Amino acid sequence: MIHEGKSIRYVRCMDDFLIYPKTNVWLDVGGVQSRTDPKIYVVQTATEAIKRCLLMTTDPGDLILDPICGSGTTAYVAEQWGRRWITIDTSRVALALARARLMGARYPSYILADSPEGQRKEAEITRTAPSSQPTYGNIRHGFVYERVPHITLKSIANNTEIDVIWDKWQVTLEPLREQLNATLGQPWQEWEIPREAGTKWPDEAKALHTDWWQGRISRQKEIDASIAAKAEFEYLYDRPYEDKKKARVAGPFTVESLSPHRVLGVDENDELIDPLKINEKDAGYAPGRGFEQMILDNLKAAGVQQANKADKIVFTSLTPWPGELVCAEARYPEGDTEKRAGIFIGPEFGTVQRTDLVEAVRECGDAGFDVLIACAFNYEAHATEFSKLGRIPVLKARMNADLHMADDLKATGKGNLFVIFGEPDIELLDEPDGRLRVRVRGVDVFDPSTGQVRSDSADGIACWFIDTDYNGESFFVRHAYFLGQNDPYGALKTTLKAEIDADAWATLHSDTSRPFDKPKSGRIAVKVINHLGDEVMKVFKIT
Numbered sequence: 001m002i003h004e005g006k007s008i009r010y011v012r013c014m015d016d017f018l019i020y021p022k023t024n025v026w027l028d029v030g031g032v033q034s035r036t037d038p039k040i041y042v043v044q045t046a047t048e049a050i051k052r053c054l055l056m057t058t059d060p061g062d063l064i065l066d067p068i069c070g071s072g073t074t075a076y077v078a079e080q081w082g083r084r085w086i087t088i089d090t091s092r093v094a095l096a097l098a099r100a101r102l103m104g105a106r107y108p109s110y111i112l113a114d115s116p117e118g119q120r121k122e123a124e125i126t127r128t129a130p131s132s133q134p135t136y137g138n139i140r141h142g143f144v145y146e147r148v149p150h151i152t153l154k155s156i157a158n159n160t161e162i163d164v165i166w167d168k169w170q171v172t173l174e175p176l177r178e179q180l181n182a183t184l185g186q187p188w189q190e191w192e193i194p195r196e197a198g199t200k201w202p203d204e205a206k207a208l209h210t211d212w213w214q215g216r217i218s219r220q221k222e223i224d225a226s227i228a229a230k231a232e233f234e235y236l237y238d239r240p241y242e243d244k245k246k247a248r249v250a251g252p253f254t255v256e257s258l259s260p261h262r263v264l265g266v267d268e269n270d271e272l273i274d275p276l277k278i279n280e281k282d283a284g285y286a287p288g289r290g291f292e293q294m295i296l297d298n299l300k301a302a303g304v305q306q307a308n309k310a311d312k313i314v315f316t317s318l319t320p321w322p323g324e325l326v327c328a329e330a331r332y333p334e335g336d337t338e339k340r341a342g343i344f345i346g347p348e349f350g351t352v353q354r355t356d357l358v359e360a361v362r363e364c365g366d367a368g369f370d371v372l373i374a375c376a377f378n379y380e381a382h383a384t385e386f387s388k389l390g391r392i393p394v395l396k397a398r399m400n401a402d403l404h405m406a407d408d409l410k411a412t413g414k415g416n417l418f419v420i421f422g423e424p425d426i427e428l429l430d431e432p433d434g435r436l437r438v439r440v441r442g443v444d445v446f447d448p449s450t451g452q453v454r455s456d457s458a459d460g461i462a463c464w465f466i467d468t469d470y471n472g473e474s475f476f477v478r479h480a481y482f483l484g485q486n487d488p489y490g491a492l493k494t495t496l497k498a499e500i501d502a503d504a505w506a507t508l509h510s511d512t513s514r515p516f517d518k519p520k521s522g523r524i525a526v527k528v529i530n531h532l533g534d535e536v537m538k539v540f541k542i543t
């Protein structure tokens with residue numbers, strides 16, 4: 001309040017109100033397409049816009065679906081605010097960006113309401129005793145949020161604590177006022193004492209005046225705090241309290257793509273539908289230029305790569321071959337001699353079975369080929385173990401999903417389109433206490449200059465996982481290890497802006513696993529992934 005002449009006026013300051021209601025005009029989100037977030041996608045949505053929608057419509061623990069993922073802003077915001085998420089995109093570029101964004105993100109750690117520290121925080125805010133209920137860390141109870149009081153005259157009138165505070169301060173303030181009045185010869189009531197001391201006042205009066213105002217302001221602060229604590233309040237759901245000592249990263253998530261499983265169907269005449277024929281027709285390849293021909297064009301230009309560049313197989317010729325399963329003959333140099341390879345191409349949508357490879361390699365034998373090169377998007381588990389029949393090695397190249405783009409892909413020979421990732425060389429180690437350990441010694445590599453298979457060191461392995469109790473169907477990562485030369489995960493430390501526990505890290509950065517119990521299922525599976533992202537899995541029976 002201020003006096004102006006004889007009238008009292010009210011001055012409203014910008015910081016008088018902690019919050020403003022949001023209306024449906026959002027001019028403060030930096031545009032729906034972000035102009036403020038770091039730009040990673042051409043049509044990226046602003047995090048602030050998604051955050052606002054998400055906080056208005058969901059609670060922690062809810063599941064959010066965004067079927068047009070883009071750079072994954074929805075999933076990113078959902079992670080931050082403790083919501084679960086599923087997101088979908090037709091573009092692998094978008095999914096790759098989203099995956100990298102989520103994996104590299106660092107989030108604040110909010111205090112859970114359902115936790116001992118949450119109970120303490122809540123007690124501190126409401127000036128009550130902490131709850132003694134057991135806590136379970138359940139996110140559905142939400143976080144502890146900042147809140148603003150709704151102060152009404154009624155809440156002030158009914159607050160008896162104000163009288164207690166008033167009485168407490170009267171004991172200090174009244175004697176000061178009386179002494180000040182006596183020193184200055186004034187009849188001032190409390191509300192008449194000026195804010196500033198007069199310059200000509202004696203020092204004693206100035207000191208009394210300062211003490212009185214200090215007490216007066218402290219009394220007001222206590223009363224305001226009491227009013228705020230006892231008033232009704234509004235939660236600020238966008239302002240949970242943070243535990244500044246903790247950093248949070250994204251919870252575990254998977255990235256799934258087209259199902260690799262072959263789907264068998266029958267048509268109206270009970271005839272088996274051949275997915276290859278249908279797909280060629282529907283995929284719209286140019287007449288006379290089916291999926292196989294497109295793959296062969298690319299294979300001729302790109303050759304077959306292995307983890308080590310020097311082991312690349314470069315073809316001198318590649319011509320069609322009228323086999324049942326072998327569809328081309330490729331020639332490549334091995335030292336001074338020329339070798340002939342039979343080429344088998346797997347289905348456009350589907351998985352290559354071991355029996356397909358056995359048939360194909362037999363054809364190669366009959367036709368006098370030196371080696372079978374199979375090219376496929378996926379191999380079923382038993383096919384991955386099949387590497388030789390008689391004198392003929394079977395090289396299994398994995399085709400890059402870019403080849404699904406069919407006719408749109410120019411056969412430039414660039415990109416890792418056909419990559420052989422050999423059998424991992426794995427050793428099982430028995431522990432004295434009956435448990436097991438696994439060691440990866442490296443990966444078998446076909447040396448095109450000698451025609452021999454040699455074992456390469458573990459350097460070509462980016463990471464490897466063990467399912468210590470494999471159920472024969474889905475691989476569950478129970479142990480994970482990260483290899484590679486030159487501290488490849490140094491960047492992780494930088495991203496997390498944290499020091500990593502060296503001892504804990506050493507157990508992860510290892511070619512030998514920690515010991516584990518023998519599997520109840522009688523099987524373990526080991527999955528090995530190279531730096532190009534190709535993976536192989538090997539299953540072991542444990543008795």
Ligand SMILES: C[S@@+](CC[C@H](N)C(=O)[O-])C[C@H]1O[C@@H](n2cnc3c(N)ncnc32)[C@H](O)[C@@H]1O
Nearest residue numbers: 043044045068069070071072073089090091094
């Ligand atoms: C406007 S962007 C989404 C932007 C996203 N919110 C972000 O922050 O990055 C639309 C996305 O939808 C994807 N898309 C288009 N048609 C689709 C479809 N039929 N199914 C799934 N995703 C599709 C596009 O690939 C594109 O990434």
